[in-house]
Amino acid sequence: MITRRLLGAFFAAAIASGPALAQNYPERELTGIIMWGAGGATDVVARAITPSAEKALGQPIVLQNRPGGVGAISTAYVNSQPADGYTLLYGAENPQIHKVMGLSQIDYKDFFPVNVIARGIxxxxxxxxxxxxxxxxxxxxxxxxxxxxxxxxxxxxxxxxxxxxxxxxxxxxxxxxxxxxxxxxxxxxxxxxxxxxxxxxxxxxxxxxxxxxxxxxxxxxxxxxxxxxxxxxxxxxxxxxxxxLPWGPFYGVFVKKGAPEAAKAKLVEAFKQAAGNEQFTKMMVDRGNVMMNISGEEADDFLAKYQAVTSWTLHEAGAAKKSPEEFQIPRP
Amino acid sequence: MSADLSNFLMVWTQPDFFALTAIGVFAGIYIGAIPGLSVTMAVSILISFTFSWDVNPALALIGGIFMGGVYGGSRSAILLNIPGAPSAIATAFDGYPLAKRGEAGIAIGISTVMSVVGGFLGIVALAVGAPAISEFALLFAPRDYFLLAIMGLLLVGSLSGESVAKGLFAGALGVAIGMVGLDPMTAESRFTFDTIELMNGIPYVVAMIGLFGISEALVQLHHLETPLVKQDVSRIVPPWSLVRKYLPLAFRSSATGIVIGALPGTGGDIAALMAYDQAKRSVKNPSHPFGHGAYEGLVAPEAANNAAVGGAFIPMLTLGIPGDAVTAVIIGALYIHGLKPGPMMMIETPHLFWFTVGNLTLATIFLLIFGLMGIRLFVKMVECPKGVLIPLIVILSVVGTYSIQNSVVHVYWMLGFGIAGYFLKTYGFEVGPIILGMILGPLMDASYRRAVLSTQDSFSLFLWDLVSNPITFVLAASVVLLLLSQTPFWRPARTGLLRVMWRRGGGLPSL
Structure with missing residues (x-):
């Protein structure tokens, strides 16, 4: 029975990934990959925002924790999936220093920021x-x-x-x-x-x-x-x-770069609504976070600044394994 | 006081809470019994599921699952030699030999009753001593965790089977495997061969399922023709005389469970292993030799791991500090429900404490009921033909392993450990010490380095720490005594040279 469901999901994926059908996105359930383990801060944020995002999308999001490699396992996994907008990455700040720490060649440049939900202080x-x-x-x-x-x-x-x-x-x-x-x-x-x-x-x-x-x-x-x-x-x-400054950990939702525009628009809309949910906002602020709820270019700028400041700081302290220059990370 | 009582009774008097606790315990037992499905996972899935609920019903369900899940692991440990959860590893050591002898029914019965006893004691400790115990737990410094890990590793001596050398080898192998992954302190890769899959190390649950489950299935292939053991199911509920005989041991094991559970960073798995070790050292005439189906070998870990549930709630409810992995997830759940777990929670939401105590008490009662139900049916499982049972074990192991982190690589590892375990067993190596090494090795490694970093890398200051602090001194002295008591020159020392040896024992913490 499990194989049959997997096969079904496989065919559905093959059909739905055609660009012609992207207008009807989402047609089936989505998968949400959580960068950190159960009970961690990222996990809590992901599980709290998802119910209202599901409502806005009209499809369930099946959440899975794929911790490991300081987040590198989850970025590698989502990056290996088709860019159809059906696999989401719930991540924290970690991938932005993976390059200089020599952990992985994948960072948020390879993803489209659906929503940078909040930053911590x-x-x-x-x-x-x-x-x-x-x-x-x-x-x-x-x-x-x-x-x-x-x-x-x-x-x-x-x-x-x-x-x-x-x-x-x-x-x-x-x-x-x-x-x-x-x-x-x-x-x-x-x-x-x-x-x-x-x-x-x-x-x-x-x-x-x-x-x-x-x-x-x-x-x-x-x-x-x-x-x-x-x-x-x-x-x-x-x-x-x-x-x-401003500097601090953050939480966001991402899809692989190259996802259909219609899917990206739908996701941005859904998560904007979900991050604005009153109960969710209250929980986030109570936990000492600053709500951001930004997406697209604005989020990209934030991510780039975070990466530049952190990578260069670590590099200058001799704590980085590779120079940010190697990856064209501009000096802040 | 009356408010406390009404909070305590809330789950008992409101039908929906009552029902949710019952459902939680029932579901928990079966989640716990399936290797790879863990309480941690179940609770975190429930977080999304109960997002729109009130906090009380959500907690009632979670508390039930926690209690049931910790116990449930013993089922598969006894019947199939696959611990369903890490807290049931020690249960397999004597539980499975009992099942092989046809006493699976009574083994499950004893496990259930002792889990209930342990569960109650843990709750009593929570209700009576929570603030004091959590302050005590905070006093444990990195060096104390290091000593605890050493005490645990000494258990290798009890699990070695025919040859101590082989046991030591297996334990060392486990410690080495436990080192794989990013070093938690410097993020340096250790034995990862630059693969992302190995960065997080090899989870010990993966190794556990392979070494116990698959290797047992492979060993069984040699015995396809041996007639099946008829299981005696005439007696499931252990007679009162038997229960009473083991109560003192259950009390001692529960005390271990409560303290280990309350310590942040150690949970039911380590508690059960240490209680097993204690029992093996202290019980003079077990019903059978340990490792060959001693009832005592069931009593100790089962009482301890359920006592650790109450223990784990102690720092969580009083300080907002999780006592183990499950309470860490529960803290996340409380946040989502708008509560603020922390030292202020007892003041801001005072009902929560007694509500939890009431909930856990009710869950323990349900544990007794559900735990003693359906045993006959379960026991039939081991009576089914090997040609059916062995493939079932393999399927269960694969599915369980995959579900831990949805990783196929873990399934390969699990199968690899299974095959390695088969050869190890064939050549007289026990697999228990490997798991022990994998669990305690990383704790020992990180704690030792933290301890030495705290003394500015000065080893002599570290040694001074071992004797200058009361908790550390007691732990260090216990480690030394445990070592000395197993050495040949202890016997004459006990009779004549006691005083001299004592002085020497106290002065040799660096051994």
């Missing part, structure tokens, strides 16, 4: 027992005791690593970086006092900040946030940091 949080009351104090302390302060991180190219690299680009300092399996485990270790501070996405830290279990030293943004009015922006202590 990073904050620098510290253990409550640490003596610092501002990021400046932390940095000065780190300059006095090089390598003695412990930073929680999520590995190379993660939020903590990139923010810290940007900051040491502005003012040189050195800390011990201890990578954890994700932001959650990092914040857990921070509360146990096993690391001293950690730059982290606000969505992962918001509730712990609110409860006073960690203290927040700065928001990695040009202005203070409504949700954290008393926390200074990072540019207060380090004005030169402004050149990197």
């Amino acid at each position: 990073a904050v620098v949080v510290a253990n409550n027992n640490t003596p610092w009351s501002s990021l400046k104090e932390l940095v000065e302390d780190a300059q006095k005791r090089p390598g003695a302060i412990k930073m929680g991180s999520t590995g190379p190219g993660g939020v903590a690593h990139v923010v810290n690299t940007m900051l040491s680009n502005v003012t040189p300092f050195r800390v011990a970086s201890i990578p954890f399996d994700g932001e959650g485990p990092g914040i857990t270790a921070l509360q146990g006092g096993h690391v001293d501070y950690m730059p982290v996405g606000l969505s992962a830290a918001a509730e712990h900040i609110k409860a006073g279990r960690v203290k927040v030293l700065a928001v990695v943004n040009a202005e203070s946030l409504e949700t954290l009015p008393n926390v200074p922006p990072i540019t207060r202590d380090f004005p030169q940091f402004a050149k990197f």
Whole structure:
């Protein structure tokens, strides 16, 4: 029975991929590939936005998690599917540094951005027992005791690593970086006092900040946030940091480049509507995200800027494996 | 207090919640029993499915599936020697030999009752000690996880079968396989041969299905002509005397399960393995030798893995920190339903705590009912001719493996592990240590490096950490004692040189 369904899907794919029928798109169910595993931030966003997008499209979207290779497995998979608009990629920021990190030759240039849904804002949080009351104090302390302060991180190219690299680009300092399996485990270790501070996405830290279990030293943004009015922006202590901003993780929906125009238009329309859904917006904002809901050229510009800033920062810190120049990534 | 009580009773008194919990447990048992279908997966699919629901019915369903799924893995472990879920790996060690002896019925019965006992104890710990236990769990530093991983790896000694050397080889092989993929700390590729498919490593569930399922099917091909074992189904529900005899062990195993479950980063699989190890070390006269169908070998892991459910909820409900993979997904579900899991959740949505406790309690009761139902039918499965059963195992293994990440490459790996497992078994190697190595190797690797990074790469400071911190000291001393107690010079030490050895034992944490 399974083979019969697969065969059916195969023939349907063969028929529907003809350009003549693109006007009636979507004629059958779509597949949504989620870049990260079940329960991760990307997974939650994908599963929350999909029901309203399905309603707008009039066809179900069957979601599958294909994690692995820091997202490279999902981009490779969607890229290998026909460009018919029937396979969606629910992704995060990761592919934009795959080229310089030597992980994959595929990034979002190979995809059409249906919707860049939202971006997250990073904050620098510290253990409550640490003596610092501002990021400046932390940095000065780190300059006095090089390598003695412990930073929680999520590995190379993660939020903590990139923010810290940007900051040491502005003012040189050195800390011990201890990578954890994700932001959650990092914040857990921070509360146990096993690391001293950690730059982290606000969505992962918001509730712990609110409860006073960690203290927040700065928001990695040009202005203070409504949700954290008393926390200074990072540019207060380090004005030169402004050149990197706005910077933060993001979530988006993509299709392979070359999908029929009619399909792209239909998808953009459906996801625009879905990202505007009140319940969804509330959830995203509650999690510390800034809604973007942009597509097409506007989204491409955002993606290009993110890639340029991050790739060059990593390259200049010696953390990248290949130079951004090799891939014609312009210097920001 | 009365508000707490009414929240506790909410699932019991509202018919739809009651029904959803029951459906969840029932579905969970069968999701858990099929290798490759996991509770994590089921819960994340439910997130989309229940998007438009209220949060309470969604949680009632999810809680039921969690409880049922953790238990369900024991079914296939006992009947087919394929753990349906990682938390049932230890159950297969003694469960399958029991089924081979024709005692599958009573084996499932004991597993069910002990899962229920463990489940209740986990819930009691959640209800009574949640805030204290979660603060305690936060104190575990990377070095403590490293020591826990070592303690777990010592289990290789119990699983080696005929030859310790072969066991060590298998364990080391597992650790090496566990290293495949992007290094979690530096994103450096290890043994990936530049293929994207290997970047995420080889999931241990894939290896588990191959090594247990396919290799068992291949071994069975040699015995096509041997007459089938008649399963004794006259006694399914274990007699009270038997239950009472094993209660102390169930309590001890549950305590292990609760703590391991509450620790962020370790879940029911490690809890069950460690409880099995404890049982093997501490039970003097098991009903049969361990590994050959000891009831104790079922009691310990089954009590521990269900106790770990309550344990995993402890840091999740009090601090918004997931205790294992499933609670991590549940946190995502809560966000979607507009709640904010975190330390404030108990204050902002106070009903949630007692609602969850009530839900899990009801789910555990359903577990007893559904778990003892249909055993006779299931047991018939192993009585069906091998010519039917073996192809079924192969199909189940393939489908289950594919569904983990929708990856055909994983199916190839699984078949490869199956064939390798067949040859290993033929030459007297046990496959258990391989899985153990794959689960604990990466935990040990990452934790050790974190611990040393925390001391600025100073090994002597790391050693000092091992004795200067109370939790770490207790764990380090246990590791040393576990090692010493298996060495030949322990016996004279116990009789005469106890004091000297104690001092030496405390001073040799670097062993």
